[in-house]
Amino acid sequence: MTHTIAFNFEDGVTRFIDANPGEVVADAAYRQGINIPLDCRDGACGTCKCFAESGKYSLGDEYIDDALTAEEAEQGFVLTCQMRAESNCVVRVPASSEVCRTQKASFDGAISDVQVLSDSAIRLSISGEGLGSLAFLPGQYVNLQVPGSSESRAYSFSSLQQDGQVSFLIRYVPGGLMSTYLKDHAAAGQGISLTGPLGSFYLRDIKRPLLMLAGGTGLAPFLAMLEKIAEAGSDYPVHLIYGVSHDFDLVEMDKLETLAQRIPNFSYSACVAAAESQHPKKGFVTQHIEPAHLNEGEVDIYLCGPPPMVEAVSLNLRERGTQPANFYFEKFAASA
Numbered sequence: 001m002t003h004t005i006a007f008n009f010e011d012g013v014t015r016f017i018d019a020n021p022g023e024v025v026a027d028a029a030y031r032q033g034i035n036i037p038l039d040c041r042d043g044a045c046g047t048c049k050c051f052a053e054s055g056k057y058s059l060g061d062e063y064i065d066d067a068l069t070a071e072e073a074e075q076g077f078v079l080t081c082q083m084r085a086e087s088n089c090v091v092r093v094p095a096s097s098e099v100c101r102t103q104k105a106s107f108d109g110a111i112s113d114v115q116v117l118s119d120s121a122i123r124l125s126i127s128g129e130g131l132g133s134l135a136f137l138p139g140q141y142v143n144l145q146v147p148g149s150s151e152s153r154a155y156s157f158s159s160l161q162q163d164g165q166v167s168f169l170i171r172y173v174p175g176g177l178m179s180t181y182l183k184d185h186a187a188a189g190q191g192i193s194l195t196g197p198l199g200s201f202y203l204r205d206i207k208r209p210l211l212m213l214a215g216g217t218g219l220a221p222f223l224a225m226l227e228k229i230a231e232a233g234s235d236y237p238v239h240l241i242y243g244v245s246h247d248f249d250l251v252e253m254d255k256l257e258t259l260a261q262r263i264p265n266f267s268y269s270a271c272v273a274a275a276e277s278q279h280p281k282k283g284f285v286t287q288h289i290e291p292a293h294l295n296e297g298e299v300d301i302y303l304c305g306p307p308p309m310v311e312a313v314s315l316n317l318r319e320r321g322t323q324p325a326n327f328y329f330e331k332f333a334a335s336a
């Protein structure tokens with residue numbers, strides 16, 4: 001059985017390859033047109049050193065300490081000229097995709113559904129035969145070309161790829177190029193192209209409790225991550241706090257409820273910032289983070305929201321004296 005290796009390059013591009021049983025990961029990459037930096041190929045120079053974000057693998061015992069220390073190996077660093085995958089793996093490569101002679105992939109699809117969910121959010125679904133081979137890490141994004149223009153916009157997947165279909169949760173920006181297209185012109189069957197996947201905001205192996213913080217349509221990557229967790233399970237609790245500005249901004253609540261029923265140790269809450277809100281929980285996400293969610297710092301925090309939210313949460317954690325084990329975040333802002 002082959003294993004899938006996702007290489008996440010320094011410039012955010014991600015490419016997926018298959019590694020045969022027992023095949024050295026760097027060889028598998030070369031076989032599929034990705035030139036991971038290599039020199040000795042013998043475990044002596046350290047040129048091929050990368051970081052394994054997740055997965056099981058063996059490194060053998062033929063490399064030397066100068067190339068990879070025991071401490072580095074313990075932390076998750078790997079020599080790809082020695083690494084043999086024993087499960088699917090995610091490997092962070094400290095070089096750009098260009099240096100490794102690869103690039104973003106492009107896919108052609110067609111709109112299968114557009115739903116205006118609220119005054120501020122649109123759900124877009126795209127499908128097509130070519131998308132059956134589209135692989136990405138839950139949490140990542142692609143560039144969608146705005147039909148009828150040469151411009152593209154970046155959006156996080158809000159679903160996994162299933163039978164060649166993917167979905168997005170798109171913030172409606174009045175006058176925005178994609179927003180205007182989706183609201184006024186888009187129809188099922190129209191062609192649309194995707195380029196990617198991209199980004200270093202993706203779900204890592206779950207090794208401790210997770211706290212997910214979503215601002216507005218920053219909910220999108222969490223819907224994809226939670227679908228993955230629903231499939232794979234989690235030994236640790238996962239809590240999501242979803243904050244929006246106005247009551248009408250709250251969307252996809254039925255999806256969250258379905259996910260809560262599918263994932264035994266998943267819980268969530270929502271809050272609305274506007275003073276006139278009728279929602280039972282008011283205020284910002286920082287006001288709804290409870291000490292138990294932070295688990296005395298033994299927690300991985302994922303945050304996706306506008307830049308001020310990222311700043312506010314960072315400040316709030318500092319004020320609480322909490323240093324989470326990991327803090328992954330994605331800032332998004334509307335294109336001009």
Ligand code: FES
Nearest residue numbers: 039041043046081
């Ligand atoms: Fe020299 Fe891998 S290429 S250690």
